[in-house]
Amino acid sequence: MGSGNGAEQNKHLEGKKMLQIYDLMILGGGAAGLSAGVYSARKLLKTCIIAKEIGGQVLLTSGVENYMGFEFISGPELIQKFEDQLNQFPIEQILGERVERLTRQGEKFLAITEQGKEVLAKSVVVATGKRSRELGATGEKGFAGRGVSYCATCDGPFFKDMPVAVIGGGNSAFETAMDMLKLCPVVYLVNIMDKWQADEILQERVLSDPKLKPMLKSKVKEIKGDDKVRSMVVETKQGDKELEVKGVFVEVGMIPNSEFAKGFLELNSQGEIIVDCHCRTSVAGVFGAGDVTTVPEKQIIISAGEGAKAVLSAYRWLIANQKI
Amino acid sequence: MAILDEKVKKQVKEEFKKLKEPVKLIVFSQEVECAYCKETRELLSELAELGELILLEVYDFEKAKEKVERYKIERIPAIVVLAGEEDFGFRYYGVPSGYEFSTLLNVIIMASKRESGLNLKVKEELKKIQNQLELKIFVIPTCPHCPKAAISASRFAFENRNLKVSIIEASEYPYLAQRYGVMGTPKVVINEMMGFEGALPEPLFIQHLLHAQEHLLEKPGMPVGRA
Numbered sequence: 099m100g101s102g103n104g105a106e107q108n109k110h111l112e113g114k115k116m117l118q119i120y121d122l123m124i125l126g127g128g129a130a131g132l133s134a135g136v137y138s139a140r141k142l143l144k145t146c147i148i149a150k151e152i153g154g155q156v157l158l159t160s161g162v163e164n165y166m167g168f169e170f171i172s173g174p175e176l177i178q179k180f181e182d183q184l185n186q187f188p189i190e191q192i193l194g195e196r197v198e199r200l201t202r203q204g205e206k207f208l209a210i211t212e213q214g215k216e217v218l219a220k221s222v223v224v225a226t227g228k229r230s231r232e233l234g235a236t237g238e239k240g241f242a243g244r245g246v247s248y249c250a251t252c253d254g255p256f257f258k259d260m261p262v263a264v265i266g267g268g269n270s271a272f273e274t275a276m277d278m279l280k281l282c283p284v285v286y287l288v289n290i291m292d293k294w295q296a297d298e299i300l301q302e303r304v305l306s307d308p309k310l311k312p313m314l315k316s317k318v319k320e321i322k323g324d325d326k327v328r329s330m331v332v333e334t335k336q337g338d339k340e341l342e343v344k345g346v347f348v349e350v351g352m353i354p355n356s357e358f359a360k361g362f363l364e365l366n367s368q369g370e371i372i373v374d375c376h377c378r379t380s381v382a383g384v385f386g387a388g389d390v391t392t393v394p395e396k397q398i399i400i401s402a403g404e405g406a407k408a409v410l411s412a413y414r415w416l417i418a419n420q421k422i
Numbered sequence: 423m424a425i426l427d428e429k430v431k432k433q434v435k436e437e438f439k440k441l442k443e444p445v446k447l448i449v450f451s452q453e454v455e456c457a458y459c460k461e462t463r464e465l466l467s468e469l470a471e472l473g474e475l476i477l478l479e480v481y482d483f484e485k486a487k488e489k490v491e492r493y494k495i496e497r498i499p500a501i502v503v504l505a506g507e508e509d510f511g512f513r514y515y516g517v518p519s520g521y522e523f524s525t526l527l528n529v530i531i532m533a534s535k536r537e538s539g540l541n542l543k544v545k546e547e548l549k550k551i552q553n554q555l556e557l558k559i560f561v562i563p564t565c566p567h568c569p570k571a572a573i574s575a576s577r578f579a580f581e582n583r584n585l586k587v588s589i590i591e592a593s594e595y596p597y598l599a600q601r602y603g604v605m606g607t608p609k610v611v612i613n614e615m616m617g618f619e620g621a622l623p624e625p626l627f628i629q630h631l632l633h634a635q636e637h638l639l640e641k642p643g644m645p646v647g648r649a
Contacts, residue, residue: 158566185539193625252565255593
């Protein structure tokens, strides 16, 4: 199942309007956002963090051996340390919600969350990272946690002895298929492209297993079931096929969480926020950090560093423009 | 053969430098050890050797009736962590391996510091829970999101003694996973009745607890949602 899908699960939570004006609002709670929070607090900026979850992609990293100060640490442990460090400071945190819109309001910036909270700030650091791409198939959202999974290591064991499908053609799809082949009688591997993108060695191992049913040029149209997934409709060159599966593991890559900034900040063709080496975006006063930006190399240490850099740039901008 | 290798032992020793006060670990096993009992007992014994402030007690689930009753142990292997002698309602059912090893370390350190580590705002929110709530957190060792849910719940229990938390290794207890409809982890079940999936941020997690409390007051004994 993975991390919480706050909005769906928290409809009983009433949205509240926040009318304070912050010096800086940080969007995102991964390595870049948390590091930005600490730097902002240490500059005594009145700060608010808005994040869907704390941890981001770092949570999915099993072992980290290249973050300085730790010979080995798991992703969740590292994030726990980041969070504990952030919690030393009096920073407003709005958690469990995504920002839906970011705009200018007079000389300030206004963020509106999915539950309707409004946050005003003099400057912004966008560090919203990336998320697993969804298929966009009918029924997909409704069956999340009931057969549709975006975290095979979290949910895989619950599908032992059941037919499952893995969607995707890259390394993560093949690694998931390899894990599921150990548990399941049939594993469909469904890729929309006409060839596999995974490393050759992975392809050899997985495709040679007789329990593996490869399906190229095939698109998942619909996921069906009652309280659980029962089948999946796949569009193929030979027409639609309905396959009996109990689990659907989606491994079709990552996309930047930048939809809220479309039309406001300049994005590249992949949807990443374009930043310069000072983390400046196309809008003065809005800075970007980490995987949601065009900064090359998506690494925890780089994201944390970029988060720090973005805040220092924002701080200088606030002073230069006499905002603080 | 040792369960923890030298590299892990070194890291644990480093972490255990944070220990402040004694912590007691109680393991429930039995004479003819169950599938994961031996592993759990050995792991905890090795762990106890790495910190002077950690005391270990091992009991036989069949014979130590008084202890089983006192700590309300439902199955084995079971681990109880006490802050000195104080029971703050934390139970771990299964071997705390993989990512869950860090959950146990975190809980030991918290208990030793006698401090939940939650921020003030979260502590204030938790005060609103004035009814007994029992939380079951289903986890598996390969789930990177699980420690977040398990640690948050354990911190809540330490802060507010109305909360009792059982971390359950779902793959070791498939009948429980089936009974509670677990198809993904982490899964949180509150008072046998309602629950949610995923590692929510602490303020949102508390909102679910408050919501459960509210419904309990309205309709005591009535199921309020799909567990």
